[in-house]
Amino acid sequence: MAENGAVPELPEVESVRRQLAPRLEGRRILSVTATPQLRFHHVEAAAHHTVASLRRRGKYLLGELDGGLELVMHLGMTGSFRFRGDPGWTPDTYVRATFELDDDVMEFRDVRRFGSLAVVPAGDYRGLATLASLGPEPLSDEFDPSVFHRDLQRSSMAVKPWLLTQRPVAGIGNIYADEALWRARINPHARSVGPARARALWQAIREVLFEAIEREGTTFRDYRMVNGESGRNAPFLVAYGQAGRPCPRCGTPLRKVTLGGRGTTYCPTCQRR
Numbered sequence: 706m707a708e709n710g711a712v713p714e715l716p717e718v719e720s721v722r723r724q725l726a727p728r729l730e731g732r733r734i735l736s737v738t739a740t741p742q743l744r745f746h747h748v749e750a751a752a753h754h755t756v757a758s759l760r761r762r763g764k765y766l767l768g769e770l771d772g773g774l775e776l777v778m779h780l781g782m783t784g785s786f787r788f789r790g791d792p793g794w795t796p797d798t799y800v801r802a803t804f805e806l807d808d809d810v811m812e813f814r815d816v817r818r819f820g821s822l823a824v825v826p827a828g829d830y831r832g833l834a835t836l837a838s839l840g841p842e843p844l845s846d847e848f849d850p851s852v853f854h855r856d857l858q859r860s861s862m863a864v865k866p867w868l869l870t871q872r873p874v875a876g877i878g879n880i881y882a883d884e885a886l887w888r889a890r891i892n893p894h895a896r897s898v899g900p901a902r903a904r905a906l907w908q909a910i911r912e913v914l915f916e917a918i919e920r921e922g923t924t925f926r927d928y929r930m931v932n933g934e935s936g937r938n939a940p941f942l943v944a945y946g947q948a949g950r951p952c953p954r955c956g957t958p959l960r961k962v963t964l965g966g967r968g969t970t971y972c973p974t975c976q977r978r
């Protein structure tokens with residue numbers, strides 16, 4: 706089971722995007738109502754614009770609006786989208802923003818309020834530091850193994866917290882960092898990673914994300930796609946949340962430590978520094 710505190714990462718956000726895109730693209734936003742939130746910026750400016758497309762960058766959803774604007778959405782810890790026209794809809798006090806569309810009403814529900822919504826001039830991410838400095842998309846050709854190795858060599862951080870900065874590669878959080886490091890046999894504390902191991906990690910990142918997208922993400926407490934369901938990837942996790950269980954490769958009990966302020970599970974035997 707995934708642990709409390711798990712947040713949506715690239716596969717979960719991509720799964721939300723795939724369900725949200727056909728319901729938003731081409732729709733006109735008639736009005737927006739948002740309760741004041743620390744992480745909401747100019748959300749009402751989306752009113753009277755049409756959504757041309759819905760893309761994803763890392764853990765961000767980017768709605769291209771006509772008129773040169775962009776609706777930037779981040780699920781935070783507990784954010785999700787739902788539609789009033791869907792079966793089973795009931796009023797909910799955790800709805801923080803409401804988008805009246807020309808054919809339905811989309812709601813952004815967020816219990817913990819770490820989600821963010823902002824309308825910005827398209828591509829202008831000056832107020833969104835993480836998005837502005839986001840690394841390459843891991844499943845695109847721009848994620849280059851030699852550049853990844855070079856950046857890793859230049860970093861003075863341990864490899865796991867380095868991955869979580871979003872600068873070497875976009876969209877990796879605690880779940881998929883632990884999984885990729887296990888698969889690449891690299892200790893999360895490692896600071897010196899040679900080219901062959903960097904290549905293995907590059908490959909492992911792509912594999913774990915691709916497989917998790919195929920399963921529509923990992924199930925955890927607050928992750929919901931637009932259809933109200935969660936993903937099917939949880940039974941396939943081999944490191945994250947598995948502390949104390951035998952390593953599937955060598956049988957050593959997996960160890961959990963805190964690294965860079967985050968719970969980190971790894972095999973102390975076959976994941977080398």
Ligand SMILES: [Zn+2]
Binds near residue numbers: 954975
């Ligand atoms: Zn092992």
